[in-house]
Amino acid sequence: MxxxxxxxxxxxxxxxxxxxxxxxxxxxxxxxxxxxxxxxxxxxxxxxxxxxxxxxxxxxxxxxxxxxxxxxxxxxxxxxxxxxxxxxxxxxxxxxxxxxxxxxxxxxxxxxxxxxxxxxxxxxxxxxxxxxxxxxxTAVQALAAAHAMPLNAIGAPFMVTTGRRLRDDGFPPGCDTCVVMLDGTCSFRSLPPAGLSIWWGAYLGMEAQILDHGPLAEAGPRILNARAAARARHGWIMDIYLLRRA
Missing domain, CATH: 3.40.1010.10 (Tetrapyrrole methylase, N-terminal domain)
Structure with missing residues (x-):
């Protein structure tokens, strides 16, 4: 080679x-x-x-x-x-x-x-x-396109991190938006939901694509149920989500 x-x-x-x-x-x-x-x-x-x-x-x-x-x-x-x-x-x-x-x-x-x-x-x-x-x-681009949303607020940074880091370290400091990848355990459950909104997507770009968004306190339980059902149906799941502070 x-x-x-x-x-x-x-x-x-x-x-x-x-x-x-x-x-x-x-x-x-x-x-x-x-x-x-x-x-x-x-x-x-x-x-x-x-x-x-x-x-x-x-x-x-x-x-x-x-x-x-x-x-x-x-x-x-x-x-x-x-x-x-x-x-x-x-x-x-x-x-x-x-x-x-x-x-x-x-x-x-x-x-x-x-x-x-x-x-x-x-x-x-x-x-x-x-x-x-x-x-x-990337999945980050596909998520933003699926929800027809910009990744960043005007002039503001955002962070891309992993579920493990979100679970261990909490919401990243210094920014109000983070994109979470490689999260097999729905680590958003470890965060206090007040003031947080979530935009989630699974199987992005595929026929099986699933989307949800809303305040974390309301959308979080829906996402957990949808994710479990989709994983049982397909045998696997690839998903990603964006969290944003109000």
């Missing part, structure tokens, strides 16, 4: 794919398609649909592989993530060990720059290869 293209594909709508991303897909010798288990087959199917739409290079190979799973019970979160990234890099290298596969591509959910570890994993590859990034629509 001499070159690796990390191609942002957006949050679930094949129409999110840019013309630049389509060109990068067709320039690759080999396209790696990760499988994340039976409960997340929708994610692999979306990548297959994108390739069916735009891949016209007959010389390009598509190889699927099973993505290693992170040990969520590891006592040291950082060490557990580092070991997981090592395992993924090894899976990439082994799967890409195909004669003539000098230029390899990976379709990355959202964008490689935001709460995605593809760039850190790529740095662990032998060589390492030259890395090219093709940007994609």
């Amino acid at each position: 001499r070159e690796l293209s990390l191609i942002g594909i957006g949050t679930g709508n094949p129409d999110h794919l840019t013309a630049e991303a389509a060109r990068a897909i067709n320039a690759a010798d080999l396209i790696l398609l990760p499988r994340k288990g039976a409960d997340k087959v929708d994610l692999a199917d979306l990548r297959r649909e994108i390739l069916a739409r735009v891949l016209v290079n007959p010389a390009a190979q598509v190889v699927e592989f099973d993505l290693p799973q992170r040990d969520a019970a590891h006592p040291d979160y950082r060490a557990g993530v580092e070991g997981w990234h090592d395992a993924i890099a090894l899976a990439w290298a082994r799967t890409a060990d195909v004669p003539g596969a000098d230029h390899v591509a990976l379709l990355v959910w959202g964008d490689p720059s935001l709460y995605d570890s593809s760039l850190r994993i790529a740095a662990r590859l032998p060589g390492p290869p030259r890395v090219r990034v093709i940007p994609g629509i």
Whole structure:
């Protein structure tokens, strides 16, 4: 592998794919398609649909592989993530060990720059290869578009954080708006709801998209119920939300 293209594909709508991303897909010798288990087959199917739409290079190979799973019970979160990234890099290298596969591509959910570890994993590859990034629509952008709202107040900052940090550290100081990603436990429940509003979305960009918003005290319980029902129905969920102080 001499070159690796990390191609942002957006949050679930094949129409999110840019013309630049389509060109990068067709320039690759080999396209790696990760499988994340039976409960997340929708994610692999979306990548297959994108390739069916735009891949016209007959010389390009598509190889699927099973993505290693992170040990969520590891006592040291950082060490557990580092070991997981090592395992993924090894899976990439082994799967890409195909004669003539000098230029390899990976379709990355959202964008490689935001709460995605593809760039850190790529740095662990032998060589390492030259890395090219093709940007994609992030879940943050998709959430704001779905609710037809600006992310920031006039001249004001906002913060993007994780559910774990919100739960451990509370609402971020120094701003009135925060976007929360990677929250599997609905950490907004740990906040005093007075004066807070929430804008939530799940499966953004997909046919299964769900939205809700309102004062946290009122919308929070609705979101908990909708999230649990959706996860039971689909077997997985990807969601994000914005919190704003009055």
